[in-house]
Amino acid sequence: MAFDKILWVVNYDKLSDFVAEASAAKVTGVAIRTDNDLDAAITAFHAKNIKVYGWRWPSAKEDAAMKEAAKAVALFGKGLDGYYVDPEGEKGKPYDWDLPGLGPLAAKFSQTIANAAAGKPYGVTSHYRGKAQHKNLPWAEFFQHATVLLPQAYWRVEGGVVGHGDPADNYAQALKFWKATGGKLERIKPMAGEIAFAKPAEINAYAAAAAANHVSELHFYTATDTVKPAVWAAIAAL
Incomplete structure (x- = not known):
């Protein structure tokens, strides 16, 4: 199966280095958090025929949330290829969406x-267990x-193993939980991560799980300096 491969990043030191890294990984798109210089990134990546998506976990406070929405609208006017929102449940934080009454703001x-996307992708990512994890989030x-x-079907993170640490099992669980949360199955594309803690065989297992479910879109969270060369090579080879 031919895959679209989207590489996520939080921040980078130099845009030119990230362009080179993404190009070497043979990705078709990058998802860049919107506190980076997306104007420059759009120009640089489009020159390499790589799509650029913005992403952010927005504040659950209306003024700040709609300021982020306005930023996304402006970026679509500059050629942004899509946007992913990451509502999370973080008790006590301004970006805690796992609270009653936030449906109208969402x-x-x-x-x-x-x-503003006008047919370009608008995506949602969050915990792979969906409503089972964050029951009050306005899914x-x-x-x-x-x-x-985009459920975060990570099998290993900085804090340790997620689920059984099995990419295929977490992929299947993500599909199940997000369908139960209300997502249409044909729109669910589970994400891999955190790739700094992944092994090459696990990257291959994740891609195999996608192919088995007829999903041609792969997402890798996130590019850091600690991702192993063999993992980059595995992503490039898919």
Whole structure:
């Protein structure tokens, strides 16, 4: 199966280095957090025929959330290829979306960006267990306008093993949980991560799970200086 491969990044030291890294990994797109210089990134990556998506875990406070939505709208006007929102449950943080009453804000945020996307991807990512993990998060309002759903089917992170540490099992669980959360199965594209703690065989197992489920879109979170060369090589070879 031919895959679209999207490499996520939080921050990078030099845009030119990240362009070279993504090009060597033979990805078709990059997802860059919107506190980076997306204007420059769009120009640089489009020159390499690599798509650029913005992403962010936005504040659950209306003024700050809609400021992020306005930033996304402006970036679509500059050639952004899509946007992914990452609502999380973080108790006590301004970006804690796992609270009652946030449905109207989630709907307003999502519709604003989806309208600007005008058919380009608007995606939602969060914990792979979905509503089973964050019961008060306004899933329906975020999902309503989403064209792609991206559960974080990570099998190993900085804090240790996730689930059984099995990429194929976590992939299957992500599909199950996000369908139960209200996602349309054909839109669910589970993510791999955290690739700094992954092994090459696990990258291959993740891709095999996608292929077995007829999913041609792979997402890798996240590019860091500690990703092993063999893992980069495995991603490039897919």
